[in-house]
Amino acid sequence: MKKGRDKRKIKDMKRKILWIVCGLIAIHLLILANLSFTAWPEMLAWPYFILKGWLPYKDFAIVHTPLLVLDISIFYKIFGVGGMQLKIYTWLLIALTDVVLVYVVKKLWSLRAAVFSLLIYIPLQIFYDGNGIWFDYALSVLALTILYLLIVKKYLWAGIVWGLAFLTKQTAVWFLLPISLVLLGEEFSKKAKKFLSGTVGILAGAVFVLWLFKVLPDFYFWAIKFGIGILPRASGQIDPPTLREFLKAFLPFSILIPALVKDWKKYFPFAIWAGFGIMGAYPRWELFHFQPGLPFLAIASGLFLLEYPKSSRAIKLLTFLYIAGFLIMFSKYAVSLWHQPDRFLTPSVARVAQTIKTTTKSNEKIFVLNSWDSLYALADRLPATKPWYPQLAWYYAVGGLEDKVTEDLMVEPPSVVIMQPYTTTGLSSFKPKKVTDYVFKYYASAYVIDNSFFILTPNK
16 A cells, blocks of 8 residues: 555656756747747758759758758748748757657656756757757757767667767767777677668768768868868968857866766766867857757756755855856846847848749859858848859859859849948958959949848949
């Protein structure tokens, strides 16, 4: 009788905790929905090109592996292309990461540890520019899945998921070292063979598909030779942080110090996975590049906080200061973005897209010069240049590329050119001479929107 009551109590407690988890995920999404969203232009433009029949690497240059872009393309195919669709896709991916985090920690440790880990992960995910979608965001859930599969000794599946991670972003290679550390020990060759079988199978399948669509040479040039060999060292790519930016980014990781002091063996693996998860922040420093390392930091923090009552006074004090400091940073960050306009999806951008739609026919081509490439997707108009290349200095450094763009503009002049003024510094300071000479010679300003966007039409 007593045993039956105890079982019911445990069941009721688990049910309550699961409701808490659902509530936390809902709060996570609610906060994100009220913050400024970063709609990276590529996450609208590239899938749009694919849906119009353009092939990545061959018809438009992309230096990343293709899985995320293809996945977003499928989502757009079902629900349409637009800013709201991009937000929904992003929030679904974030919610999935929350769920996988809870599942993994519950299976490997405990439900309480899972709740603590999620409670910590939510502000971490938001603080590191989490309200947006880029390749690093998708690596988070994949890396977490890999660790789980390794711990439960599903080495073949771990290899398969790593292959998918590499096809999401090349920086997945950084996880190979912590993966190797897990594989070390008894039967290393047997475990490594299973892992490699999964990886090789996935990558071989991807190579076959690329070959089938006749884009394998283009993929090799842009994603491997250029993306890995040239781009990281290109002028303007290396962007080191200021001291303030560095301290801001690494303060949340400081909880690993008392954790390692308390139990080095227990927390060192998490430090390794978190450390290699943030390696994507080199060479271009952005907070969102830290995203793949955050689940491991959250798990370590959650397990560490569970031991808080048993900790020494010194560790308790350090932990309290850490929590207080991070909550202040998080609050300032959230307040600064609360109900602010979305980045790259401002009302001005919407007005520009609408103007393009009303002044051009659906089959006419346009050209975006020094402005957001997402305008192609938002206006539902294709570029006048094919192949299409991002207007960044490191792309235009490729021999003959600017000549090709200029020739395309001459062969099929765009109905309109959309541009923003060039700046003296930053990415918007790059001004391809041959392209701009052509545009300024044959086009004149017809509309000015919010004193920022200029819509040019051919000279009469």
